[in-house]
Amino acid sequence: MAIKDLPREEYVMMGNAACPGCPATMALRTVLKALGKKTIMTVPACCTAVIQSLYPYTSFKVPIMNIAFEAAAAGASGIEASLKKQGKEDYTVLAWAGDGGTYDIGIQALSGALERGTNFLYICYNNQIYSNTGIQRSGATPMGAWTTTTVGGKTEFRKEMGEIIRAHHIPYAAQASISQPLDLFKKVSKAKSIKGPKYIEILAPCPPGWRFSMDKTVEMGDLAIETGAWALYESIEDVVTFQGKSKLILEGKLKRKPIEDWMKWQGRFRPLFIPSRDEERINQIQHHTDNLWERYQKEFL
């Protein structure tokens, strides 16, 4: 499959309120190309809620139910039940939420919907912060990152949401990146073809949140993959395979770049490098990443 094979139809319209270089609209364009017209979205409080823009206008061509921050997955359960009663089971119910509404305040509703077997696709676009409210830390924020509520740099490692999701043993779970649209398209298409609860998490580098130049969104996504900060994988009926460079890294065919090759481009990691290198913290983060990949290799090779 090549980029030219992606459908031409656009469901995200120009003139929306997203920041220049925004990974959310970048990802959603590809996602909705894979899902098509028969999609009903529910969107909790997050950047995308704002990106829709001001009533009475909207910038999306699919029906959207906006809902409270913690309630996306529960709202999706309700929509799915109604559609089932209406015989519209070929529709996709898409819950589209940020990492705040997924890892933290929304985790309960998400876990409940997965455990109940709700037939829907939950996509978390993860910019590793509470971006919409102004760059506060979330459970997805990596160690060492500046945010407005971790001004000296976050002192905890982020949650391994993928492991939490896999503990629900749902038919399909995956990690993707805005920087690999073909991989994302394939994953969304695969999820669409499966009945039951599906979860895809898309790494979404955020220019104002991570403090990098707005043209480098795609680069930050690929560097995350190349340094092992993010892995592309797919779990189908609990069988996990990796994709792209993540696959090569897992198999030892490609050496992981040092984690600082990703961090050094982002102003949020500035305290680790300026005025002087915080070797201890950088090593801690590298060590943590090494351990993560050791675990991946033990479990999935």
Add this chain to the structure above:
Amino acid sequence: MKVMIDTGNYIAAKAAVMARPEVVAAYPITPQTTLVEGIANYVAKGEFKGEYICVESEHSAMAACIGACEAGSRVFTATSSHGLLLMHEMLHWAALARLPIVMSNINRVIGPGWNIWADENDSISQRDTGWIQLYCSSNQEIFDTIIQSFKLAEDAKIVLPVMINHNAFILSHTSMPAYIPEQEEIDEFLPSYNPKWKLDIDNPVSHGNIIGTEYYEKLRKAMQDAQEQAKYLIPKIAKDWQKRFDRYHGGLLEEYRCEDAEYILVSMGAIGAESKVAIDELRSKGKKIGLARLRSFRPFPSEEFIRLGKQADFIVIDRNISIGSEGAVFNELKAALYQKSDAHVIGFIAGLGGKDVPYWDIETMCMKAITKKTKNMEWFGFTEEV
């Protein structure tokens, strides 16, 4: 028509199922549990053909109801006390989203400490959410009101969610007989849900995105206008039910022996039922007293009270307290009468924490008001007057 002798909860479950909702999403909490278990039994028997979602919290219960309703389905749920409080954000959401969701709330005490008996702080503390609030005093009334509430909520002039309240254990777990119409009769009274709008791929809209100040003001005004319309529609639907099924529990109020009353007792729920006995006792002792049992707390029947205030003074029993202020009915009744009536109002707080309020205590309260031993407000059972 069959007679069902069962608890308020099981009779509520029967009504909920007969209303044919397409989706029920609920979370258990004492003493609502038997209501949702009742619906689960109908699922197992194949008598409930809708989708029954066992959500993982009450907040999610209301969120799921909102999702199902916006997708175009009739929905029902039930909760109580802490569950209702946990839903608070989504109660506001459902009303502002103008969704005709119907919910049974079993009035139970709020903790800490843990107390599962009857008082009305739970629903009264939700009075600002925009939900229509009705209060029942018998299992028959619970059945009839639940069906009527779907018709009310779904009316094009209303399109607001409706909460039907009944007291913990006194009604929820006490068996009383109730006449149950045939399913065809219910279907005739309450046809299938025809939503004004829904999430539709052929007409995609974003519901609930950012809204500016002028539009939002209009949203709020429209909600207020809808509740004003409910003041007409609640009694009308009750009268339609009476024509069809020969049963009537009142409109916004149920007036009992008020015709020549000089005092009118105002109470709700189980205390409302007990009040009738107290009224009969007082009448037999020559007191010219009647009962205006409050059925609709939202919309608050201001005009009815102004009308009754022309002939009588009021005695209010609140099974709730707004700490730092007064009982809600006492407070709102006085506000309704302000500059529109000379009627005097005396208030009592009674029954908090599930304390039993038998008819003789109600008699005592009324006599205290009539003899002016209580001149303003009293926490019944506490020695000093406030």
Add this chain to the structure above:
Amino acid sequence: MGKTGSWRVFRPTLLKDKCVKCLRCWIFCPEGSIIRNKDDTVEINYDYCKGCGVCANVCKVKAIEMDREAKKK
């Protein structure tokens, strides 16, 4: 939001002769303001392009150049 082209500080220019029609700019544009023509050539919709520069960043043949929107005096 209307015509977000007014947001631009930087402006992309497509060098049509260099373009190999890989469509990376099309799929990566966060706005969808790079229009894909029937023959897979692309055009920039300047009414809506926010000038983020992702297109120039992802183009492997440097067929898109970013310049300041405001004219230099």
